[in-house]
Amino acid sequence: MQKTIQKRTLKTRARLFAAAEAVIEKNGYEALRVDEVVQAAGVAKGTFFAHFRDKDELMEILIGQKLVACFDQVEKGLVPKTALEIIDALEPIHSFMTSERYVFDLIIRYSGATAIAEIGPIAMCFERYVRMTAVWLESAEVRGDVSADLLAEGVQAFALQSMSLKYCALHESQSFRDRLEVYLNAWLNPIVQKT
Numbered sequence: 001m002q003k004t005i006q007k008r009t010l011k012t013r014a015r016l017f018a019a020a021e022a023v024i025e026k027n028g029y030e031a032l033r034v035d036e037v038v039q040a041a042g043v044a045k046g047t048f049f050a051h052f053r054d055k056d057e058l059m060e061i062l063i064g065q066k067l068v069a070c071f072d073q074v075e076k077g078l079v080p081k082t083a084l085e086i087i088d089a090l091e092p093i094h095s096f097m098t099s100e101r102y103v104f105d106l107i108i109r110y111s112g113a114t115a116i117a118e119i120g121p122i123a124m125c126f127e128r129y130v131r132m133t134a135v136w137l138e139s140a141e142v143r144g145d146v147s148a149d150l151l152a153e154g155v156q157a158f159a160l161q162s163m164s165l166k167y168c169a170l171h172e173s174q175s176f177r178d179r180l181e182v183y184l185n186a187w188l189n190p191i192v193q194k195t
Contacts, residue, residue, distance in 0.1 A: 013051050015041040020058055029059065030102035060110050063103060064121025070096050071128055081140050083184040086133070086155065087177065093129070098163050098176060108160075129156050142188040151188060158183035 019040035023032050034055055038048050052058045070093045080089040097107055110122040134152035142151060162180040166172075 009051075012041075012043060012047060015043065016048060016051055016058070017062070020062060024062070028102075029063070029100050029106075032059070056106060056109075059106055060120050060122055063106055064110075064125065066096055067093065067107075067125040068121060071125060071132070075132060079139065080136055083142070083188045084181065086136060086140070086188070087180055087184060089136070090133075090159070094159060094163070094176065094180075098166055101167055104163055104167065126156070137188075140188075143190045154187050155184060158187060 016037060020032060020037045022040055023036045032055065034045065034048055037058075038045050041048075073092050074089055077089055080086040097104055107122055110120055111126045112123055130149070130152045133155050134148045137148040137151045137155075159180055162176050162183065165174075165179060166176045
């Protein structure tokens with residue numbers, strides 16, 4: 001009996017995910033409504049809330065899965081050696097993170113966890129970003145007076161700052177990539193002593 005219930009629960013959850021993905025494909029992440037998901041999945045609204053606390057919990061999972069796919073894609077590429085190559089290598093991740101304001105806002109909201117038990121897929125991706133970038137920086141043509149770990153944390157911080165400014169009306173004249181390029185060139189390139 002328990003296996004039958006568990007199997008049915010997994011099938012229902014899979015239908016909810018598939019329905020949500022179809023709605024997102026059609027209208028985007030921000031436009032998704034719980035009512036549309038349950039209608040597309042052919043379940044009651046209460047069934048949705050038996051599986052997910054709210055829309056954001058569903059979105060954390062779906063956006064986390066998409067981020068993981070972006071990281072998998074990036075890690076299959078060549079190891080970048082310069083600041084510009086790092087920007088190019090990270091493009092699939094950055095492009096998804098800035099694809100919609102809602103996506104960026106949710107990613108920031110779920111980027112950290114207040115308890116170990118609450119670490120979700122998005123928070124894990126933030127850790128993965130720093131670890132992956134630090135490995136690249138160990139053999140890159142960058143400044144050597146700072147550890148690769150600290151450099152990687154800076155890359156992430158500057159990327160997040162650039163993403164935030166993308167959504168700020170006061171800073172919309174400069175593209176995300178151009179702003180990140182300025183930051184990373186200043187942060188990663190070897191320091192030249194003035195004579």
